[in-house]
Amino acid sequence: MPDGDGQSGNEIEIEAVGKVFGQGDTAFHALSGIDLTIRTGEFFTLLGPSGCGKTTLLRVIAGFEHPTSGRLRIKGQDVVGQAPNQRLVNTVFQNYALFPHMTVAQNIGFGLKMLGRPRAEIAATTDEMMHLVKMEAMAARKPSELSGGQQQRVALARALAPRPRVLLLDEPLSALDLKLRKEMQTELKRLQVETGITFVFVTHDQEEALTMSDRLAVMNQGRILQLGSPHEIYHAPTERFVADFIGETNFLTLNVIAVQGRGADLALPGGRTIAARVAEGLTPAVGTTVSAVIRPEQARIVPQGTGELSATVEGAVFFGTDTHIHLRLSDGQPFTVRRQNNDDLADPAKGETVGLSLTPGALQVLRG
Amino acid sequence: MKRDSHRWKWILVSPALLVLILAASGPLLIVAVYSFLSPGNMGGVAWDFSTDAWFRVFFKRDIFEPENVTLNADHLAVFQRTIWLSLQTTVICAALGFPTAWFIATRPANRRMIWLFLITVPFWTNLLIRTFAIQEMIRNTGTLNTALLWLGVIGEPIEMMYTDFAVLLGMSYVFLPLMVLPLYAAMDKLDFRLVEAGYDLYASRFQVLRHVILPLVKPGFIAGSILVFIPSIGAYVTPRVLGGGRSMMMGNLIGLQFGQGRNWPLGSALAMVLLVIVVVALVFYLRITTRETGGRDGQS
Amino acid sequence: MASREFNVRALPGFGAVAIFTLVMLYLPIIILVIFSFNESQSQSAWGGFSLKWYVAAFNNSQVIDVSVRSLWLALVAAGIATVLATLAALATTRVGRFPGQTMIYALINQPLMVPEIVTGIALLIFVAFLKVQTGYAGMGYMVAAHTAFCIPFAYLPIRARLETMDLTLERAAADLYATPVQAFTYVTLPLLVPGIVAGFMLGFVVSLDTVVITEFVKSAGQDTLPTYMLGQLRRSVTPEMNAIATLFLALSLVVVSLFFLITRKRG
Numbered sequence: 001m002p003d004g005d006g007q008s009g010n011e012i013e014i015e016a017v018g019k020v021f022g023q024g025d026t027a028f029h030a031l032s033g034i035d036l037t038i039r040t041g042e043f044f045t046l047l048g049p050s051g052c053g054k055t056t057l058l059r060v061i062a063g064f065e066h067p068t069s070g071r072l073r074i075k076g077q078d079v080v081g082q083a084p085n086q087r088l089v090n091t092v093f094q095n096y097a098l099f100p101h102m103t104v105a106q107n108i109g110f111g112l113k114m115l116g117r118p119r120a121e122i123a124a125t126t127d128e129m130m131h132l133v134k135m136e137a138m139a140a141r142k143p144s145e146l147s148g149g150q151q152q153r154v155a156l157a158r159a160l161a162p163r164p165r166v167l168l169l170d171e172p173l174s175a176l177d178l179k180l181r182k183e184m185q186t187e188l189k190r191l192q193v194e195t196g197i198t199f200v201f202v203t204h205d206q207e208e209a210l211t212m213s214d215r216l217a218v219m220n221q222g223r224i225l226q227l228g229s230p231h232e233i234y235h236a237p238t239e240r241f242v243a244d245f246i247g248e249t250n251f252l253t254l255n256v257i258a259v260q261g262r263g264a265d266l267a268l269p270g271g272r273t274i275a276a277r278v279a280e281g282l283t284p285a286v287g288t289t290v291s292a293v294i295r296p297e298q299a300r301i302v303p304q305g306t307g308e309l310s311a312t313v314e315g316a317v318f319f320g321t322d323t324h325i326h327l328r329l330s331d332g333q334p335f336t337v338r339r340q341n342n343d344d345l346a347d348p349a350k351g352e353t354v355g356l357s358l359t360p361g362a363l364q365v366l367r368g
Numbered sequence: 369m370k371r372d373s374h375r376w377k378w379i380l381v382s383p384a385l386l387v388l389i390l391a392a393s394g395p396l397l398i399v400a401v402y403s404f405l406s407p408g409n410m411g412g413v414a415w416d417f418s419t420d421a422w423f424r425v426f427f428k429r430d431i432f433e434p435e436n437v438t439l440n441a442d443h444l445a446v447f448q449r450t451i452w453l454s455l456q457t458t459v460i461c462a463a464l465g466f467p468t469a470w471f472i473a474t475r476p477a478n479r480r481m482i483w484l485f486l487i488t489v490p491f492w493t494n495l496l497i498r499t500f501a502i503q504e505m506i507r508n509t510g511t512l513n514t515a516l517l518w519l520g521v522i523g524e525p526i527e528m529m530y531t532d533f534a535v536l537l538g539m540s541y542v543f544l545p546l547m548v549l550p551l552y553a554a555m556d557k558l559d560f561r562l563v564e565a566g567y568d569l570y571a572s573r574f575q576v577l578r579h580v581i582l583p584l585v586k587p588g589f590i591a592g593s594i595l596v597f598i599p600s601i602g603a604y605v606t607p608r609v610l611g612g613g614r615s616m617m618m619g620n621l622i623g624l625q626f627g628q629g630r631n632w633p634l635g636s637a638l639a640m641v642l643l644v645i646v647v648v649a650l651v652f653y654l655r656i657t658t659r660e661t662g663g664r665d666g667q668s
Numbered sequence: 669m670a671s672r673e674f675n676v677r678a679l680p681g682f683g684a685v686a687i688f689t690l691v692m693l694y695l696p697i698i699i700l701v702i703f704s705f706n707e708s709q710s711q712s713a714w715g716g717f718s719l720k721w722y723v724a725a726f727n728n729s730q731v732i733d734v735s736v737r738s739l740w741l742a743l744v745a746a747g748i749a750t751v752l753a754t755l756a757a758l759a760t761t762r763v764g765r766f767p768g769q770t771m772i773y774a775l776i777n778q779p780l781m782v783p784e785i786v787t788g789i790a791l792l793i794f795v796a797f798l799k800v801q802t803g804y805a806g807m808g809y810m811v812a813a814h815t816a817f818c819i820p821f822a823y824l825p826i827r828a829r830l831e832t833m834d835l836t837l838e839r840a841a842a843d844l845y846a847t848p849v850q851a852f853t854y855v856t857l858p859l860l861v862p863g864i865v866a867g868f869m870l871g872f873v874v875s876l877d878t879v880v881i882t883e884f885v886k887s888a889g890q891d892t893l894p895t896y897m898l899g900q901l902r903r904s905v906t907p908e909m910n911a912i913a914t915l916f917l918a919l920s921l922v923v924v925s926l927f928f929l930i931t932r933k934r935g
C-alpha cells in the first residue's frame with residue numbers, strides 16, 4: 001500500500017515526547033516517553049483520568065506547548081518549533097473558545113479569512129459548514145445567544161472550515177447533557193467519516209471512547225499504558241489500571257500452573273484449571289501468583305456443581321437492562337456477574353451456593 | 369414597609385448629598401448664572417443681565433469701531449490647542465499604555481502585582497510634583513539639555529519649556545497611568561484561550577492583535593481614552609507650569625479671568641463651554657459603551 | 669527551522685515599549701529625588717551629597733506652616749468624607765433600583781467628571797459671595813470643598829467592599845436573633861473596615877494632592893503645600909523644592925503601599 005497522500009499512512013508520529021512543567025523542585029512531568037502513531041483518516045481517542053496529560057499532549061500536537069524532549073512529525077514533517085498558525089491542525093477547544101464579538105458566520109469563516117482566501121470562497125465554505133452542522137438559521141447570532149450544543153457545533157464547524165489535515169478535539173462533549181451528548185457523538189462520527197479528516201479526540205468518558213474510536217490510547221500520569229482498538233482495550237487489557245478504568249471488571253489472584261506460548265494455565269479456587277490469555281510482553285513463571293481479569297458479562301450462573309467455579313450469592317442490584325449479581329468465591333475473592341434481564345430467570349437468593357461458567361478464552365493475565 | 373426603607377436610604381445619603389450640593393453642584397449653577405451677568409468693576413459681577421460674556425467667548429469687537437465684529441482668534445486658538453493637545457495626549461497614552469498594560473497582564477500572576485504597583489504609584493503621587501519633575505528635565509539648564517550638551521548632540525540648549533511640546537509631554541506623563549489601569553483591567557479578564565484559538569486558525573501575531581485582542585479589550589481602551597481625555601481637556605496645572613502664557617489651555621484661560629480686575633462672567637461662560645465639551649465626550653463615551661454591551665453579557 | 673517555543677502571550681516589541689514607558693515614568697522622579705541631595709544649587713551637575721536642602725526646608729517656617737495645614741486639612745476632609753461616604757454607600761448598595769438613584773450617583777461622581785478648574789472657579793464665586801454675606805473667611809470653606817472632592821474617592825472602595833460582601837453572613841446573624849442594629853455592628857461593620865480604611869486613605873491622598881480647588885478657594889494665608897509649591901515654581905527653583913517634593917513623595921508612597929496591601933488582601 002503506498003504511503004503517500006492517500007487514505008492510509010501515518011498522519012502524526014510522536015516519538016519519545018516528554019513535557020516537564022517548571023524546574024528544579026517544582027518540576028512536574030506532565031508527559032513522559034510518549035510514543036504514538038496516528039494513522040491518516042482514523043478516529044483516534046486519548047482516554048484517561050483528569051490530569052493525566054491528555055490536554056497537554058493535544059497542545060503539543062497543536063503547537064501551544066513545546067515538548068521538553070522527543071520528536072513530533074505531521075505527515076512526515078518535523079513540526080517541533082513550528083508555530084500553531086503554521087500547522088495544518090485545528091482544535092475544538094475544551095470550552096469552545098468561540099470569539100464572543102463575532103457572529104456564528106464570522107467565527108466559522110475566521111480561519112479562511114486569516115489564510116487570506118477570497119471572500120467568495122470564505123462565504124461558500126462558511127455556508128457549507130453551517131449546513132454540515134445544521135446551524136444555517138443562526139448565522140447572524142453571537143455565541144452568547146446560543147445553547148451549549150449549538151456553541152459546540154459552531155466550534156466544530158469553525159475548526160473544520162479550513163479543512164485541516166487533523167482535527168484535535170478536547171473533551172468537546174463534556175459540557176453537554178446526556179441526551180445531547182449521545183446525539184453529538186453520532187454527529188461527530190458522521191462528520192469524521194464524511195470529511196475523512198483525522199480526528200484526535202480527548203475524553204475521560206470510557207463509554208464515549210469505546211463507541212466512537214477506531215483506536216484509542218489509555219493514559220495515566222503522563223504515560224500511555226495501552227494502545228489498541230476498542231475491542232482490544234476492553235477485552236484484552238494489559239494493565240490493571242486499564243482494566244479498572246474501562247468498564248467493570250473482576251480481578252482474580254491466581255496461581256500459574258503451566259505456560260505455553262501466549263497462554264497460561266491457571267489454578268482456580270476449588271481445584272479446576274483454566275486456560276488464560278497473557279498480556280503482551282509478559283511471561284509469567286510457573287508457580288507464581290498473577291493477577292487476571294474477566295468482565296462480569298463473561299461469566300454465567302449455572303446450577304451448583306457445574307461450571308468452573310463455585311460461589312455464594314451476596315446480593316443483586318437491578319440496573320434496568322441488566323442485573324449485577326455479587327458473589328463470593330470459595331476462597332473468599334469477590335466476583336460480580338452481569339446478567340441481561342431479557343430472560344425470566346429469577347435472581348438467585350442471598351446465601352445460595354451456585355456454580356459459575358466462564359466464557360472460554362475470556363480470562364486475561366495482567367502485567368504487574 | 370418599602371416606603372419606610374426608602375426614607376432610611378434618603379436619611380443616610382443626605383449628609384453626603386448636602387455637602388456635594390453645597391460645595392460642588394450648587395456652585396456650578398451659580399457659574400451658569402454668572403455667565404449671563406456683567407463684569408463688576410473690581411472683579412466680581414454686576415447684577416445686570418447680559419449675553420456679552422457669551423458673545424466674547426467667540427467674538428470680539430474692535431475697540432474703536434464696536435460694530436466691527438470679528439471672531440475671537442485668541443480664544444479660538446486656545447480652544448483648538450486644548451482639543452488638539454488632549455487628542456494627542458490620548459493617542460500617546462494609548463500607544464504607550466497598551467503595550468505596557470499587555471506586558472503587565474502577561475507577567476506570571478505572582479509578579480503581576482509588583483508591576484501594577486509600579487504603575488499605580490505615580491498615579492497617586494502629586495500631579496504638581498510630577499509636573500515639576502518634568503520641568504526639571506526639560507528646562508534649558510535641565511537634565512535633558514545638560515546631558516545632550518555633554519554628549520555633544522547639540523551645541524546649545526533646546527528651548528522646550530513654554531511650548532506645546534512641553535505641555536504634551538507633561539500631560540502624557542501625568543495621565544498615562546489613567547490609560548494603563550483600565551486597559552490592564554480589561555486584559556486581566558481576557559480569555560487567553562481565545563488568543564490561542566486565533567493562532568490555531570492561522571492568524572499571524574498582527575491579525576490576532578487586530579481581530580481578537582483589540583476587539584476584546586475595547587471597553588478598556590474606551591474607558592482609558594475617556595479617563596485621559598477628560599482631565600486633559602480640563603488641565604490647569606500642567607499647562608500653567610510647562611506651557612506658561614505661551615502655550616495656554618482652556619483651564620488657564622478660565623483661571624486668568626478670575627485674577628484681579630478680570631472678567632468673571634467671561635470666565636464663567638468659558639467654564640460652561642469647557643463643561644459642555646466634557647459632557648459631549650461623556651455622552652459619546654456612554655453611547656459607545658451601551659452599544660458595545662447592549663444585547664449581550666460579556667463572554668460566552 | 670527555529671526550534672523556539674511559541675508564546676501566545678507575546679506580541680512583538682510590546683515588552684520593549686513597556687520597559688521604556690516604565691523607565692520614563694520613573695526617570696524624572698528619580699532625578700528629582702537625586703538632586704534633592706545635591707550639595708550645589710544646580711539641578712544638572714552633581715556637587716556632592718548633602719542634606720542641606722532638607723535642613724533648609726525644615727528651617728523654612730512657611731514650608732512648615734503650609735505642610736501642617738495640608739496635613740490637618742487632609743485628615744479632617746478625608747475623615748468627614750469617609751463617614752458621609754460610608755452612610756451613602758450603605759444606602760445605595762445592594763438595594764436594587766430605587767427612585768432618585770441616578771441622581772444620587774450623578775451627584776456623588778460629579779467631582780470626578782467636572783474639570784477641577786470649573787469646580788475651582790465655581791467655588792471661588794460661591795465663597796466670595798458667602799464671605800461678603802457672612803463675614804466669615806476661615807478654613808471652613810476649604811474643609812467643605814476638600815470634603816466634597818474626597819467623597820467620590822472614599823465612596824468607591826467602600827461600595828466595592830459592600831458589593832462583594834457575603835449577604836448570607838448578615839442573614840445568618842439575623843437567624844441567630846441579632847437585631848438589625850446588632851447585625852450591622854457585629855457583622856457588617858467589621859467586614860466593611862478594610863473598605864472604609866481604603867476609602868479614607870484615597871480621600872487623604874486626593875486632598876493632599878489637590879492644587880486647583882485649593883488655589884481658587886483659599887483666602888490669604890491659607891496656602892497648602894501644593895499651592896505654595898505652585899507659587900514657588902514661577903520663581904527660580906532651588907533644590908529645597910526637590911527636598912520638599914521628595915518628602916511629599918515619600919508620604920504618598922507610604923499611603924499608597926498601605927492602600928495596596930489593604931485592598932489586595934481581600935482580592
Ligand SMILES: Nc1ncnc2c1ncn2[C@@H]1O[C@H](COP(=O)(O)OP(=O)(O)OP(=O)(O)O)[C@@H](O)[C@H]1O
Binds near residue numbers: 204
Ligand atoms: N502550564 C502548566 N504548568 C504546570 N503544570 C501544568 C500546566 N499545564 C498542565 N499542567 C499539569 O499537567 C498535568 C496534565 O494536565 P492536562 O491538562 O494535560 O490534564 P488532562 O488530562 O487534560 O486533564 P482533564 O481531563 O482534567 O482536562 C496536570 O497535573 C496539570 O496540573
Ligand SMILES: [Mg+2]
Binds near residue numbers: 094170
Ligand atoms: Mg484537559
